Amino acid sequence: MKLTGSQAAIESLxxxxxxxxxxxxxxxxxxxxxxxxxxxxxxKIRHILVRHEQGAGHAAExxxxxxxxxxxxxxxxxxxxxxxxxxLGDAMMDTVPMVCITGQVNSAVIGTDAFQEADVIGVxxxxxxxSYQITQVEEIPFVFKKxxxxxxxxxxxxxxxxxTKDAQLASFDFEYPTEIKLKSYNPTxxxxxxxxxxxxELLNNSKRPxxxxxxxxxxxxxHKALFDLAQAADIPVALTLHGLSSFPNDHxxxxxxxxxxxxxxxxxxxxxxxxxxxxxxxxxxRVTGRVVDYLKDAKIIHIDIDPAELNxxxxxxxxxxxxxxxALQELLNHIKKQxxxxxxxxxxxxxxxxxxxxxxNDCNPKKGPIKMAEAVTRISEATNGNALVVSDVxxxxxxxxxYFKFKLPNSFYSSGGMGTMGYGxxxxxxxxxxAPDKEVISISGDGGFQMNIQELGTIxxxxxxxxxxxLNNGFLGMVRxxxxxxxxxxxxxxxxxxxxxxxxxxxxxxxxxKVKKREDLxxxxxxxxxxxxxxxxxxxxxxxxxxxxxxxxxxxxxDIRLE
Amino acid sequence: xxxxxxIIAFTENTPGVLYRIADLFLRRKINIESLTVxxxxxxxxxxxxxxxxxxxDLVEKIGKQLYRIIEVVKVxxxxxxxxxxxxxxxxxxxANKLEQRKEIEHLVSISSFVRIIExxxxxxxxxKTGTEKDINDFYELMKPYGIKEFxxxxxxxxxxx
Ligand SMILES: Cc1ncc(C[n+]2csc(CCOP(=O)(O)OP(=O)(O)O)c2C)c(N)n1
Numbered sequence: 001m002k003l004t005g006s007q008a009a010i011e012s013l014x015x016x017x018x019x020x021x022x023x024x025x026x027x028x029x030x031x032x033x034x035x036x037x038x039x040x041x042x043x044k045i046r047h048i049l050v051r052h053e054q055g056a057g058h059a060a061e062x063x064x065x066x067x068x069x070x071x072x073x074x075x076x077x078x079x080x081x082x083x084x085x086x087x088l089g090d091a092m093m094d095t096v097p098m099v100c101i102t103g104q105v106n107s108a109v110i111g112t113d114a115f116q117e118a119d120v121i122g123v124x125x126x127x128x129x130x131s132y133q134i135t136q137v138e139e140i141p142f143v144f145k146k147x148x149x150x151x152x153x154x155x156x157x158x159x160x161x162x163x164t165k166d167a168q169l170a171s172f173d174f175e176y177p178t179e180i181k182l183k184s185y186n187p188t189x190x191x192x193x194x195x196x197x198x199x200x201e202l203l204n205n206s207k208r209p210x211x212x213x214x215x216x217x218x219x220x221x222x223h224k225a226l227f228d229l230a231q232a233a234d235i236p237v238a239l240t241l242h243g244l245s246s247f248p249n250d251h252x253x254x255x256x257x258x259x260x261x262x263x264x265x266x267x268x269x270x271x272x273x274x275x276x277x278x279x280x281x282x283x284x285x286r287v288t289g290r291v292v293d294y295l296k297d298a299k300i301i302h303i304d305i306d307p308a309e310l311n312x313x314x315x316x317x318x319x320x321x322x323x324x325x326x327a328l329q330e331l332l333n334h335i336k337k338q339x340x341x342x343x344x345x346x347x348x349x350x351x352x353x354x355x356x357x358x359x360x361n362d363c364n365p366k367k368g369p370i371k372m373a374e375a376v377t378r379i380s381e382a383t384n385g386n387a388l389v390v391s392d393v394x395x396x397x398x399x400x401x402x403y404f405k406f407k408l409p410n411s412f413y414s415s416g417g418m419g420t421m422g423y424g425x426x427x428x429x430x431x432x433x434x435a436p437d438k439e440v441i442s443i444s445g446d447g448g449f450q451m452n453i454q455e456l457g458t459i460x461x462x463x464x465x466x467x468x469x470x471l472n473n474g475f476l477g478m479v480r481x482x483x484x485x486x487x488x489x490x491x492x493x494x495x496x497x498x499x500x501x502x503x504x505x506x507x508x509x510x511x512x513x514k515v516k517k518r519e520d521l522x523x524x525x526x527x528x529x530x531x532x533x534x535x536x537x538x539x540x541x542x543x544x545x546x547x548x549x550x551x552x553x554x555x556x557x558x559d560i561r562l563e
Numbered sequence: 564x565x566x567x568x569x570i571i572a573f574t575e576n577t578p579g580v581l582y583r584i585a586d587l588f589l590r591r592k593i594n595i596e597s598l599t600v601x602x603x604x605x606x607x608x609x610x611x612x613x614x615x616x617x618x619x620d621l622v623e624k625i626g627k628q629l630y631r632i633i634e635v636v637k638v639x640x641x642x643x644x645x646x647x648x649x650x651x652x653x654x655x656x657x658a659n660k661l662e663q664r665k666e667i668e669h670l671v672s673i674s675s676f677v678r679i680i681e682x683x684x685x686x687x688x689x690x691k692t693g694t695e696k697d698i699n700d701f702y703e704l705m706k707p708y709g710i711k712e713f714x715x716x717x718x719x720x721x722x723x724x
Contacts, residue, residue, distance in 0.1 A: 121579060126586050130633045131579070150633055184575050184636040309625040 003174040005137040005167045006035035009101065012144035012208075014044060015176045018072050020063065020433055021047045022056035026076025026118055029103025031168035048433065048462055051454035053080050055426035057087020058452070061096045062390065062430025065413050068219065070097040070151040070159070071430055077103045078116030081162070082123060085247030086420060088158045089127040093417025094242065095215055097156035099147050107135040107164040120162045129157030137170035145177045154187030155306040156219060183513045187305060187326065189328050191322035199277070199301040199318040200334035206275035206299075208343045209235045210266075212258060212287075215325040216280015216304065218410040223247070225328035226279070232332060234340045236264035236347050240281045241416045245406035255347045260551045265350030267549070267557040270295060272346075279303040280324045283313035284417065289557040294298075303327045337540045357562045359550055363403060369542040370518055372399040372471050373429035379441065379469065382402045386429050387411065387439040392424030392448035395477035398547045400443050408438075422451025429455060432464045439467065439529070446472040446498045456508040459534050467528050470501055470538045473545065481546045505536040512536035566641050566711050567596070568622045569648065571601065572611040575634040583632045584611060591625055593617050597650075597717035608636060614718050641722070648720035652698045653680075654689045657709035667708060674701065686711055 003011060009032055013021070025033040039045045050056040053075045060071025075081050081102040091098045105114040112557035121133050130150045132143050143161060151159040203209055217226050223246055230237045230247070236255035237247045247254055256263030258270075269290075272274070276298045281287070288294040291313060301318040302310050320327055363374035376399050379387075385407035391400040391414045406412055413431060415423035428442035449470050459466055482492040502512040511531055515524035521539070528537040551560045572578045580615065581600065588595055596614040603610050622640050658664040661710045667687060671677045676697070681688035691701045698715055 122582065125579070125583055126590070129631075182633070187635050306631070308624070308631055310627075312624060407712075 001174045002171055004031065004035065004169060004171050005134075005163065006031040006169070007141045008137070008172070008174045008451060009036055009144070009163065010039050010045065011174060012136070012141055013072060016144065016148045017069070019046060021072045022050055022063075023047060023072055023074030024050055024053050024056060024060040024076070024080060025074070026040060026080045026103065028105055028165050028224065029074060029080070029101075029168075030076035031165060032101070032163070039449050046214055048429070048458065050426070051457045053083035054422065055088050055429070055452050055455045055458065057084045057098070057100070058090070058420075058423050058426035059430035059433070060095070060098045060100075061087060061091050061423075062413060062427035063099040063434045064091070064156070064430070065218075066219070066297045066388070066410065066431050066434045068097070068156075070099045070148060073098065073100040075100065075102050076116070077105055077120070078118045080122040082118055083189045084160075085124060085127060086418075088124055088160065090418045090420045091158035091343055092127045093507060095156055095219065096158065097151040098158040099151050100158065100160045102160065102162045103168070104133065104162045104164045106166045108166070110135075110164065120160065120273065124160050127158070128160045131160040131162070133162040133164070134167050135164045135481065137167045137172045140167070141174060141176045145180050146182070149180050149182070150185065154185070163358065185267060188307075188428070189305065189323040189326065191303070191320050191327040193330075195318055195320045196327070196330050197334060199320060200331055200473070202275045202299050202301060202318060203233055203235070203277065203331075204336045204338075207340070208273050209233065209275045209277065209340065210255065210270060210273035210298075211235050211237045212240065212270070212276060212278045212281055213237055213243045213246055214240040214279070214281025217243055217246035220280065220324035222280070222325035222328055223409045225325050225332070229328050229332045229335065232337055233335045234338050234344065235277070236266075236340075236344055238270070240284070240287055241401055241414060243281060244401055244412045249405055253344060254350065257401055259284075260289075261402065261547045261549065263351070263402070264354040264549050264560060264562065265347040267347055267551060267560045268350065271297070271556070271558045273298045275299050275301070276303045277303070278316075279328065280512065282309050283474070288313065289551045289555055289559075293556045293558070354549065354562070364370065370515070370521060370539060371545055372396055372541045373403050375469070375471060375521065375539045375541060376400050376403045376443070378521055378525055379443075382529060383439055383441070383521070387441050388413070388435060390414065390424050390428040390431055390440065390442045392444035393419045393421045393478075394445040394448055395473070395481060395545070395547050396443055396445045396471045399471075402547075421448035425452050426455045427461075428466050428468075429458060429464055432466050441467045441469060443469045443471065445477060446470055446474065446501075450500070455506070456505060456510060460508045460510055464534060465532060466534050467531070468534065468536045469528070470503070470536065471541050472498065472538055473541050473543050474498070475543060477545070478547075480544070484544070484546070486552070501536060501538045510534045510536055512538065514538045514540070516540045533549055565616055565618055566642065568615050568617060568619070568642060569646055569718065570611075570613040570615065570626065570629075570638065570640045571620065571720065572613065572629055573637045574609050574611060574632070574633055575611045575636065576602065576607045577634055578633045579630065580609065584613075584629065587625060587628055587632070588615070589699055591621065591628075593621065593625060599717035599719050601719070612717065616720055639722075645722060646720040646722060647723045648694060648718050649692055650695060650698055650718050651701070652691045652713065652715040652717050654691065654705055654710055655703070655712040656687050656689060656705050657685065657711055658687045659685055667705070674704070675687075677701065705721060
């Protein structure tokens, strides 16, 4: 089949079962957009025009996290491509599959500082799993095949293909490869049996075992395998931020949320565990606190598909390079059925302490302004936890992670590794596009919401019925909290004046409502949930509310503060 | 304790690999003491020979992180005792007077792995191969005569096992 490079690029996407592209046109990618004209008109593929390339990147991340398939982005050369850097970095840190296609100036003028030329491969190398610049049209089929293969296999990640304008315009005989085999890239997915036996022995002899599960459970779709193993060996399960919703949070073995603002139990008790099984998580510093005394007395088993994660932060007794699912399934075959009743109860006791000290007052205050935790709890109750929740970054993010009672597996999306403010709203577009039948709720702070507020335009134009919640505390809350606690309350540049969000939404043609008083909260939430289209619900919350518990930076998780 | 390590990485022979490898060392703040890239015969691969002075633990970690680069096929890190390693140096040594020239020629004839490759009115160009130490020693030996220019390659190495 004789095709231009531009047509070949889109045909390649169809071969990879891509149905949606998030993008923004410009000079160097115009031939591709011209070819796209036919494909979108014949409804073979859908293109969503964002308002900023960063928005396209995060939308693709949302898509990638819910489907497990790479989200696809189009952007032009120069500023179009550099606008993607934050989203690429975010996807790289958070292990999200994504394929970005950027236009590039003519190959003849590369390196001459041509108009809208940027060294995209150079700029993005540290934030991509792989990248390649196509200058010859014939390279297109193989490079696309390779890009998708790399993005979705092993430890998933973002990949970038930069295509020069002349390669987009040239013609050639298109044929898409059916198979791909790379000499240098063959991720190990099956666990080593010797290591599994070693791990099983450690668990079988353990009195106080603990599972730390992360994003890998979702990526590997290992929810059942995790559940079965925990159940059989009676091991409490604590989850990282990205691991949330991978284990039922109403289960007796659910130990809670790990990390700086996580639950009291899994933080203090992790240092009492004698064997820790870490799976699909990477011992981020927000989880470990001060590393030198983290899990000091425990023997550690670590399952990860990326060998570079093993022994990276802490020493492990049983490193297992594998996909989480087969590793957990295999482990189950070697595990003794056990009961750790007393140990499990210790977590319940901790929860009871946290409940009286924090939960009750945070979620159900009787007087004073609305609290963030209260708002999140009411939304959680109103949806019965049956929603896909996308949060931005800040205090509200930790509050959502702590208090939303996720019912659906893989139903919480947030920027973890990079902590990218502005992630939430565009990521929710990707999630909603991939799961149109599910309730998708985006929850942001007043600061982060304004970092990609322009995407309200995309949401309106594409009629995406996303439920958008802004928890407005009038501050860059998380930074303010740190200034209060660690910088003598010297509030430096954290007070933020915001526009009338409801009027802004209205200007975009999006309905909205502002809630200031407790008695209006339930009504506002139900109005939002009943709305057929997108809806912005702004909730004025207590201005100087703090998130607790908290492990101060540099402190041990054992020293977690309850107030 | 810090030590010298030679990291040998086999990679696919495509552009951009060097960039990614260099970036990794930069991020980990490991200074590259020397770097040689050569083609692997009969295979479309490159062989990176990277010498670093670093903690063993960090060398192991960077070895694993190198595997994250898609084009990297194999990484082996080793200490000097596992290797036979050589470098090459070119020295442009002043030789204005006959006396000097004779002395240098004599030293060259009794040293191993040194050749005179260029003879000019005012100088000689010498080629010395050997280990870093051999080359340093020879440099010191020539220093009194006046070294007008000196250049030394990165290390190349084969496994001695
Ligand atoms: C792009 C970016 N810039 C700066 C920060 C640092 N930062 C982390 S949380 C935060 C405050 C967020 O404020 P807001 O969005 O209002 O949410 P809140 O904490 O009040 O819930 C800031 C500035 C960041 N994470 N990302």
